[in-house]
Amino acid sequence: MALNSDSGQYNKAISDELQESEFSFDKKEKGGANGLNNKGDGDDSKKWLFPFILVTSLFFFWGFVHNLDPILIPHLRKAFNLTDFESSLVDSAVFIAYFAMALPAGYIARKYGYKSGILIGLVLFGIGSILFVPAANSLQYVYFLGALFVIACGLTFLETAANPYVTVLGPPETATKRLNFAQSFNGLAAFIAPTFVGPMILSGKNYTEAEMASMPAIELNTYLASEAASVKMPYLILGIIIFIVAILVYFTRMPDIKEEDNDGANESSFSGALQSMKLRWGIVAQFFYVGAQVCVGSFFIKMATTTASLEEGTAAKYLGFFGLAFMLGRFAGTFLMQYIHPRKLLIIYTIINILLTILAITGTGIIVVYTLIAIAFFMSIMFPTIFSMGIDGLGNNTKIGSSLIVMSIVGGALLPPVLGVISDATGSIQMGYLVPLVCFSVILLFAFNGHKANKA
Numbered sequence: 526m527a528l529n530s531d532s533g534q535y536n537k538a539i540s541d542e543l544q545e546s547e548f549s550f551d552k553k554e555k556g557g558a559n560g561l562n563n564k565g566d567g568d569d570s571k572k573w574l575f576p577f578i579l580v581t582s583l584f585f586f587w588g589f590v591h592n593l594d595p596i597l598i599p600h601l602r603k604a605f606n607l608t609d610f611e612s613s614l615v616d617s618a619v620f621i622a623y624f625a626m627a628l629p630a631g632y633i634a635r636k637y638g639y640k641s642g643i644l645i646g647l648v649l650f651g652i653g654s655i656l657f658v659p660a661a662n663s664l665q666y667v668y669f670l671g672a673l674f675v676i677a678c679g680l681t682f683l684e685t686a687a688n689p690y691v692t693v694l695g696p697p698e699t700a701t702k703r704l705n706f707a708q709s710f711n712g713l714a715a716f717i718a719p720t721f722v723g724p725m726i727l728s729g730k731n732y733t734e735a736e737m738a739s740m741p742a743i744e745l746n747t748y749l750a751s752e753a754a755s756v757k758m759p760y761l762i763l764g765i766i767i768f769i770v771a772i773l774v775y776f777t778r779m780p781d782i783k784e785e786d787n788d789g790a791n792e793s794s795f796s797g798a799l800q801s802m803k804l805r806w807g808i809v810a811q812f813f814y815v816g817a818q819v820c821v822g823s824f825f826i827k828m829a830t831t832t833a834s835l836e837e838g839t840a841a842k843y844l845g846f847f848g849l850a851f852m853l854g855r856f857a858g859t860f861l862m863q864y865i866h867p868r869k870l871l872i873i874y875t876i877i878n879i880l881l882t883i884l885a886i887t888g889t890g891i892i893v894v895y896t897l898i899a900i901a902f903f904m905s906i907m908f909p910t911i912f913s914m915g916i917d918g919l920g921n922n923t924k925i926g927s928s929l930i931v932m933s934i935v936g937g938a939l940l941p942p943v944l945g946v947i948s949d950a951t952g953s954i955q956m957g958y959l960v961p962l963v964c965f966s967v968i969l970l971f972a973f974n975g976h977k978a979n980k981a
Contacts, residue, residue: 573694573695573780575777576694576777576779576780577691577694577695577707579770579773579774579777579779580643580687580690580691580694580707580779581691581706581707581710582710582770583643583646583647583683583687583770584687584707584708584709584710584711584714585710585711585713585714586650586714586763586766586767586770587650587680587683587684587711587714588710588711588713588714588715588718589714589717589718589763590650590654590676590680590718590763591619591680591711591714591715592714592715592718592719592822592848593718593719593722593723593726593759594615594616594619594673594819594822594823595719595822595823595824595825595826595844596718596719596722596723596726596727596826596841596844597615597669597673597726597756598612598613598615598616598823598824598826598827599612599727599826599827599837600726600727600752600755600756601615601666601669603752604749604752604753605666605749607666608945608949609824609827609944609945609948609949609954609957610942610945610946610949611945612945613823613941613942613944613945614670614942615669615670615673615823616819616823616937616938616941616942617938617939617941617942618670618671618673618674618677618938619673619674619676619677619680619937619938620677620815620819620934620935620936620937620938620939621674621677621935621938622674622675622676622677622678622680622681623677623680623681623684623931623932623934623935623937623938624932624934624935624938625678625681626677626678626681626682627681627685627928627929627931627932627934628928628932630642630645630646630681630682630685630686630928630931631685631924631925631927631928631929631931632928633645633682633686634685634686634689634924634927634928635924635925639686639687639689639690639779640686640774640779642682642683642685642686643682643683643686643687643690643774644771644774644775645679645682646679646680646681646682646683646684646686647679647683647767647768647770647771647774648679648768648771649675649676649678649679649682650676650679650680650683650764650767651679651764651765651767651768651771652675652679652764653672653673653674653675653676653677653678653679653764654672654676654760654761654763654764654767655760655761655764656668656671656672656675657669657672657756657757657760657761657764658757658760658761660672660753661753661754661756661757662753664749664750664753669756672760681931684931684934685927685928685931687707688704688909688912688927688931689916689923689924689927691703691704691707692704692913692916694780700913702859702862702863704909704912704913705855705858705859705862705906705909705910706855706856706859707909708855708908708909709852709855709856709859710852711851711852711855713852714848715847715848715849715851715852715901716845716846716848716849716851716852717845717848718848719841719842719844719845719847719848720841720842720844720845720848722759723841723842723844723845724838724841725755725758725759726755726756726759727755727837727838727841798919798922798925798926798929799929801918801919801922801926803914803915803916803917803918804915804916804919804926804929804930806915806971806974807911807912807914807915807916807926807930807933807971808915808929808930808932808933809933809967809971810911810915810967810968810971810972811908811911811912811915811930811933811934811936812933812934812935812936813936813940813963813964813965813967813968814904814907814908814911814936814964814968815908815933815934815936815937816936816937816939816940816941816960816961816964817904817940817960817961817964817965817968818904818907818908818937819936819937819940819941820940820941820944820957820958820960820961820964821897821900821901821904821958821961822844822847822901823941824941824944824948824954824957824958825840825843825844825847825897826840826841826844827948827954828885828893828894828897828954828955828958829843829844829893829894829897831954831955832888832889832890832893832894832954832955833890833891833893833894835894840894843894843898846898847897847898847901848901850898850899850901850902850905851901851902851904851905852905853902853905854901854902854903854904854905854906855905855906857902857905858870858874858905858906858910859906862906867906867910867913867914868910868914868972870906870910871906871907871910871911871914871968871972872969872972872973874903874904874906874907875903875907875965875968875969875972876969877903878900878903878904878965879962879965879966879969881896881899881900881903882900882958882961882962882965883962884896885897885900885955885958886955886956886958886959886962887955893955900961907968911930911968911971912927912930915930916930936964940960940964941960943960944957944958944960944961945957947959947960
């Protein structure tokens with residue numbers, strides 16, 4: 526089904542620059558083809574299909590591991606008797622890696638192509654997952670943080686390569702729609718991870734600090750060891766699956782995009798990329814969006830058990846509905862973009878989330894849990910829409926711009942600890958949700974101003 530005229534022009538603007546002469550296919554990978562959008566080649570769609578399916582599966586896998594973090598946070602808080610601030614370091618370990626590795630990941634993508642970036646990301650992802658086994662054996666919180674950091678380094682390579690790759694792996698006029706579709710599988714993972722894997726990790730045993738202090742040493746050590754060991758099997762299986770996917774990617778002939786050697790003409794550069802007002806706004810907006818998403822999701826179980834007095838296992842099931850709402854929101858957003866300009870839809874969704882966050886802060890009982898689930902639905906389109914708006918019109922600076930936007934994901938490392946500090950200081954997790962309220966307000970400013978034409 527075709528996009529409406531405004532949305533079609535918007536999506537075409539994103540991809541037109543990507544299809545110009547500054548990009549070409551590696552002929553060895555492509556078998557001598559002239560490019561993705563060679564309309565004279567009737568087999569182009571077949572060449573896109575399996576690589577697109579393979580790359581789209583990556584969105585599921587990194588969504589899956591990200592949505593285990595809200596399970597890990599209460600689990601490790603309990604196992605190591607952590608404060609809200611200390612438990613938020615799970616998010617910090619993950620998202621600091623995005624900041625540290627985004628530029629190297631972007632360099633690999635520019636120098637060696639998207640496939641190389643994806644392979645490196647999968648290997649790091651797999652190694653980090655398997656490191657959960659020695660981390661659990663050590664009974665040291667810091668080793669869990671280290672394993673999460675390695676996983677996140679791999680995810681940085683995957684996201685830096687896969688997000689822009691999806692926008693160019695097909696017709697230009699459906700670039701944003703295609704990216705939202707691929708990102709929808711993050712939502713599927715957000716439902717499956719807490720619903721089916723969460724119960725494998727959460728034991729349901731909850732002891733107060735006083736009860737743990739009164740336990741005999743042998744009983745306490747046995748309890749802590751069993752809590753830590755519950756993460757071994759899920760992450761070991763995940764690591765094995767990721768290595769299998771890496772082997773499939775390695776042996777699959779995938780269209781690859783590299784920068785042409787143009788003797789210095791139209792060279793990509795950070796200064797050139799940052800002349801784009803859209804990119805500058807996109808970096809800021811993505812920083813606050815990821816901060817909001819991580820804050821809302823990571824403290825969901827704490828909010829549910831505190832405001833609605835739910836048991837930990839029941840709260841984890843509601844977290845599955847949180848993920849389901851996120852997935853449905855992605856598919857619904859992809860459908861609505863056929864009729865509503867992506868920027869206008871972003872404005873509508875952001876205003877709704879500002880109102881919902883106010884309700885989450887002031888509400889009581891089960892209504893707070895339902896409000897958080899609704900926030901997930903309306904957050905769903907924000908990452909891919911901000912991403913595609915941010916790289917619009919960058920041309921040969923697209924990969925640099927993608928790296929910078931991925932770097933801004935560090936908001937997921939810096940803002941949850943702020944929420945944790947507010948929660949610990951006030952004794953109210955709801956007051957901590959002032960942080961996502963501020964984040965959604967910044968995204969609304971981006972939606973109103975970030976679309977303005979580049980001034981480069």
